[in-house]
Amino acid sequence: MFDLLRNPRALAARIVAIFALFWLAACQPGGTGNTGQRIDTNAPVKVALLVPAGSGNAGDETLAAQLRNAANMAIADLQGVKIDLQVYNTAGSPAQAAAMASKAVDEGAKIILGPVYAESANAAGLAVASRNVNVLAFSNVTSVAGGNVFVLGPTFENTANRLVSYAVRQGKRRIMVVHEQTTAGEIGAQAIQTAISRRGGSLAGVASYPFSQQGLVDATPQIAGRVKAGDVDAVFMTADTAGALPLLTQLMSEQGVNPQTTQYMGLTRWDIPPATLALPGVQGGWFAKPDPGLQAQFASRYQAAYGSAPLAIAGLGYDGIAAIGALVKSGNANALTKQALTQPSGFVGVNGVFRLLPDGTNERGLAIAQVQNGQAVVIDPAPRSFGGAGF
Numbered sequence: 001m002f003d004l005l006r007n008p009r010a011l012a013a014r015i016v017a018i019f020a021l022f023w024l025a026a027c028q029p030g031g032t033g034n035t036g037q038r039i040d041t042n043a044p045v046k047v048a049l050l051v052p053a054g055s056g057n058a059g060d061e062t063l064a065a066q067l068r069n070a071a072n073m074a075i076a077d078l079q080g081v082k083i084d085l086q087v088y089n090t091a092g093s094p095a096q097a098a099a100m101a102s103k104a105v106d107e108g109a110k111i112i113l114g115p116v117y118a119e120s121a122n123a124a125g126l127a128v129a130s131r132n133v134n135v136l137a138f139s140n141v142t143s144v145a146g147g148n149v150f151v152l153g154p155t156f157e158n159t160a161n162r163l164v165s166y167a168v169r170q171g172k173r174r175i176m177v178v179h180e181q182t183t184a185g186e187i188g189a190q191a192i193q194t195a196i197s198r199r200g201g202s203l204a205g206v207a208s209y210p211f212s213q214q215g216l217v218d219a220t221p222q223i224a225g226r227v228k229a230g231d232v233d234a235v236f237m238t239a240d241t242a243g244a245l246p247l248l249t250q251l252m253s254e255q256g257v258n259p260q261t262t263q264y265m266g267l268t269r270w271d272i273p274p275a276t277l278a279l280p281g282v283q284g285g286w287f288a289k290p291d292p293g294l295q296a297q298f299a300s301r302y303q304a305a306y307g308s309a310p311l312a313i314a315g316l317g318y319d320g321i322a323a324i325g326a327l328v329k330s331g332n333a334n335a336l337t338k339q340a341l342t343q344p345s346g347f348v349g350v351n352g353v354f355r356l357l358p359d360g361t362n363e364r365g366l367a368i369a370q371v372q373n374g375q376a377v378v379i380d381p382a383p384r385s386f387g388g389a390g391f
């Protein structure tokens with residue numbers, strides 16, 4: 001991968017549809033009448049953790065282990081709150097996720113944390129909706145959110161809102177959207193357009209390209225021509241570092257687009273892997289990321305405890321327990337109801353502040369980073385509370 005990143009054209013030859021682990025086709029979310037289980041404030045609260053272990057896939061096993069580890073770290077950090085964590089393996093299967101969710105509730109679970117994949121989250125939510133149990137899934141697919149299902153993963157909508165708001169404040173109001181012709185690309189483009197309309201920006205155009213090397217090469221001259229027409233302040237791209245981003249930014253420069261005058265923005269992390277930051281085409285670009293200070297603290301603690309670096313998704317295991325623990329600590333029997341889970345003040349997790357919204361999605365405090373001389377430099381810090389700058 002690192003060799004490929006030094007040669008964007010070689011990378012583009014191997015473009016594949018790689019996005020966050022949670023991106024899968026979505027079904028219909030659970031019912032809308034759920035409020036949540038009451039708890040016994042004098043007894044440990046049973047929490048079910050649904051992880052993708054048992055699928056036979058090494059990646060799923062690593063993911064499951066890291067989510068368990070992070071959840072246990074969070075439990076150890078709780079002061080005076082008793083959480084009885086029970087782990088259930090879903091094998092990455094929607095059917096097994098539904099079965100395990102039902103089993104967990106049979107065994108006394110008051111709330112479910114996980115599963116990871118969108119279809120499994122949807123299945124688990126449907127399985128326990130009639131039993132008044134909320135599900136905090138690790139997915140970032142907002143189409144499965146709603147009713148008794150909340151998604152904890154970072155969403156395109158949240159990232160788009162943060163970047164567009166910042167761009168508008170910097171005078172970059174006329175924003176053009178450039179996206180790949182994939183499901184995730186279309187969803188990302190729509191999230192950006194919605195953010196532009198809601199955050200005071202102006203849509204300067206929408207352009208797309210086939211998700212292939214030749215398709216991108218053929219489409220770039222027209223895209224660049226539109227950018228150079230003179231009424232575009234910023235180009236908001238959905239491309240990621242494992243896909244078209246390296247070649248797209250290179251070709252745009254070759255076509256005469258100057259990122260020093262036309263601001264580049266990215267819907268995905270441009271610092272993973274770090275080698276991407278050295279590419280000439282991304283210099284000066286903006287992207288959003290979790291609070292780097294808090295993220296580094298978690299990574300250091302996890303490394304010390306378990307001997308390996310945590311995946312980005314591992315922090316969601318901690319965040320879920322942190323939110324549950326904060327609510328249970330209140331001593332309220334209705335601590336796990338939908339009303340409590342969606343409290344406006346939100347929670348503090350290992351990646352910063354976050355809150356769950358009534359529609360089942362989430363809002364997270366993100367920092368704005370700029371690529372400067374091969375480094376990701378924070379130019380607008382992540383907010384530490386809701387209601388201030390950054391939201």
